[in-house]
Amino acid sequence: MRFLQEASINKYEAILERSKTKHKEIMKKMRHLSKMQKPRFDEMVHRYHDEVFSEVDCTECGLCCRNLGPVFRNTDVKHICSKVGMAEKEFHEKYLVQDPDGVGFMLRELPCPFQDADNRCSIYDTRTLSCVNFPHTESGNIQKKLVGLALDSLYCPAAFMICEKIIDGYK
Numbered sequence: 001m002r003f004l005q006e007a008s009i010n011k012y013e014a015i016l017e018r019s020k021t022k023h024k025e026i027m028k029k030m031r032h033l034s035k036m037q038k039p040r041f042d043e044m045v046h047r048y049h050d051e052v053f054s055e056v057d058c059t060e061c062g063l064c065c066r067n068l069g070p071v072f073r074n075t076d077v078k079h080i081c082s083k084v085g086m087a088e089k090e091f092h093e094k095y096l097v098q099d100p101d102g103v104g105f106m107l108r109e110l111p112c113p114f115q116d117a118d119n120r121c122s123i124y125d126t127r128t129l130s131c132v133n134f135p136h137t138e139s140g141n142i143q144k145k146l147v148g149l150a151l152d153s154l155y156c157p158a159a160f161m162i163c164e165k166i167i168d169g170y171k
């Protein structure tokens, strides 16, 4: 079981290695597409999202939890504290610092302290909204978020695979 999981992690890390080598191209194409008028773009990306996540298993990957970490809003902190039985002040002191963009808070250290030894989220039902939505390919107005998706593709194999599908769709 452990061997299988390590094999999966290597598979996802290999996808990220490929993403790094193609990053300049991905960034350029996403920038270009973000400025164009493309009809039914969200619908197309939602379809790619479903196709990619039918192949990718987040519970076997966990790379965003190890290398990126989410944004914590006050409501996320409240929610998680009630789940883990910790005072909010203690939670802030132990785990969080202010996000430089002022959007919320970010983790002091990575990997995320809630990722368990089996690479899974120990607070899955109360994980942050940012964790739930990542990599934001089920949202609306995706064309305006393509540069963000290109940046996320350095951390998330699924984001990279979706970027590739978007690019292939316009060849």
Ligand code: SF4
Pocket: 064, 065, 069, 070, 112, 113, 114, 115, 116, 120, 121, 122, 123, 124, 127, 128, 131
């Ligand atoms: S809260 Fe859970 S899903 Fe979110 S980064 Fe941490 S381990 Fe991953």
Ligand code: SF4
Pocket: 056, 057, 058, 059, 061, 062, 063, 064, 065, 134, 135, 155, 156, 157, 158, 159
């Ligand atoms: S969202 Fe992306 S990086 Fe995070 S676990 Fe799923 S595939 Fe991996």
